[in-house]
Amino acid sequence: MSGLEEAERVELTVAAVAPGGHCVARVDGQVVFVRHALPGERVLAEVTEVHRGFVRADAVRVLEAAPDRVTPPCPYARPGRCGGCDLQHVAPDAQLSWKAAVVREQLVRLGGLTEADCDALGVRVTALPGGPLGWRSRVRYAVDAAGRAGLLKHRSHEVVPVDRCLIAHPAIQELPVLAVTGANWPDAEAVETVASTGGDVAVTAVATGSSHRVSGPERVRERAAGREWVLPTSSFWQVHPAAADTLVDAVLELADPRPGERAWDLYGGAGLFAAALAGRVGGTGRVTVVEAAGDGVAAARENLRDLPAVEVVAARVETALARRRVTGPVDVVVLDPPRTGAGKRVVRDVVAAGPRAVTYVACDPAAFARDVRVFAELGWRLVALRGYDLFPMTRHVELVGLLTPA
Template sequence: MGEMQGKTVEIEVTNVAHGGVAVARHEGRVIFVSDAIPGERVLARITEDSKKSFWRAETLSVITASEHRRPHVWAAASIDRAPEDRAGGAEFGHIDIAHQRELKRQVLADSLSRMAGVTTEATVEALPGPHNGTGWRTRVRLQVAEDGTPGPYAARSHRVIAVTDLPLATPALAAIAPLDEKFPGSAHVDIVVPSVGNPFVLAGGATNADRGRAHRITERVGEREFRLDARGFWQVHQHAAETLTRAVQDAVDESLFDPRASNLDLYGGVGLLAAAVGDRFGNHVRITTVESDSLATDHAAENLVEWTGAAAVTARVEQFLRGLGATAGAHERDSLRRGTVILDPPRSGAGKEVVAELVALGPAQIVYVACDPVALARDVALFAAGGYELGGLRAFDLFPNTHHVEAVATLTRA
């Protein structure tokens, strides 16, 4: 612990950083500060000064407010509370929604410029829903305190905060959230409201061992239905699956798409984006969806059954690609080079190994669905070094009132 930790400082907030924090400087030192907005002057408490290059701080009060500041959409996360008592999960809730999107645009543009040398004019597109960015979550995980009380963690900690409402949740989810019940012995409580059928409240232990087929649910996207496990991955915003389906369909360059090539859907989950490609290009499409979760690939096989050329493979993506590279003959290599790859990695991005394997296979185009702008920018730079350039890019506000932003990028051989 350094000598500044716990000290209060008055700082000018200059710009936004990745991760839901703003940037300020104090005596030449960079400070990443939460609950502030660029342009504000705030009173903040230093929470971490052990790093030589920067400190972290939390806003205690606002001295000069931004014109974009509004009352927090979630009273439990308001600046009126002590920082340690503020609920986490809505870290942009004090910012006007249009300015939230502008800040997310800046983070995406700055990341691509700094890490990949790419300039983008992409704006962050809104999804349908209330104008203040509430009422969109169809899935919420509440943590459980030692006394059995459920709630979100406090921002940047593992302390459970009791709350009386969940404003980011859809009205249907908020109506069944067991906020005043106790769950002794559980690690967390999952509330899931699928678009078809009954909602679920699932108390769980510390592992995923309690996942099971007893909790199969159905999600509808347009005219298509997907089966999945209630605790399996699905987009959280009630309009996200449909938005990404259309965005991926639009991002694929038809002139480069060969339905009979070896098309791939990597980190494919239960087959949402593979089905998006299939629905755009017809039931003769060949596409293999790859996912490490065997329960998800079981469902993907079922969800993609109408495409005779579709297959669902359970494997880690890097191992699957390594195997392809090692075993593919001349005909299959040609088929892979003519192929389109849908790439939807976790927040950490695809990374060096997966990018290197893809570059070696040399597909005609890659549609990259990214939930982290810094990971995307890093991977775009890696692809550029391998001869791929960024073409189209769109960004979507899939997580209003948080710092998260989704992007869909198309990469083609330069």
């Protein structure tokens, strides 16, 4: 147990990057996870949490800076303030290297891959067009007790009132929802904003058990995969304007669906990948979407109704597979699970259906790595991997992997 106490300050030398936007350091053998730091730096760190076996800390002063350190463009991206951006102090190109290092470490530590395996995969992360600011098309602002909209501190429910979020889409930055514009939300717990790729802008006030539209349409238009999508503002959609097309292109490249094949789009949401798959398998093929969320199911059925080869199944993926709501044989499977991953049960049932390829879209490297290990135990291997910086300035990274029978 470390002798470090909460709020204590200590000088330390920072080592490698770690998941969660941290770097690793050690004090008298004790592991310290440090935010707002870079590998190789000497910093003064303030302890924020003490746990059995490790502590968390913020670098509150940089004593020796790394070459990749930059001044954060946002005044709220600092210790004790907004927790939304983890990497604003890191040069944009170095952020890509940071995320690639995290992916590599998770694949080795949790996925059972070797360093040579990672070398063969060429683990790297690619930036999307548009730059690191002004990209986030959906922003949920929390509301404090005074009715001011803001963003949350790191690992906290405390609201930090802000006058602007620099990673928000320009149309969202212009909305009169923050206190600096005179806005006040005495009856709301949160304010949800959307700026769609179809040009729609909407604001919704959210309270316990209810919500009401403040401005903009009830349903917004998104453009991706050569189609226009219409969906409720509450439906899931990728928050980076270029993300949907980027992921569709990666899935089609890796899965290479062919005319007449059968495909599953599991955790399919509004059916983005299903539409792309249907365009490849043609009228003699078949695509099945499985989605549990009611708004996602409704959006998929509405937006894909012109594609007779597509069937939408309203069910949890594990239930649909276990109860044979969807059955093999199947040729291609697209897995796009939530942050927790697909899990052993789903992976085993997918493998049992006998596809020739599984394309796995992942928003969490750790969950992806754990599922890769399960695939490996069943005789499958990860043969290709793409990494994309769908969330610049944050710790998050999106992966698209191709798994095939060994």
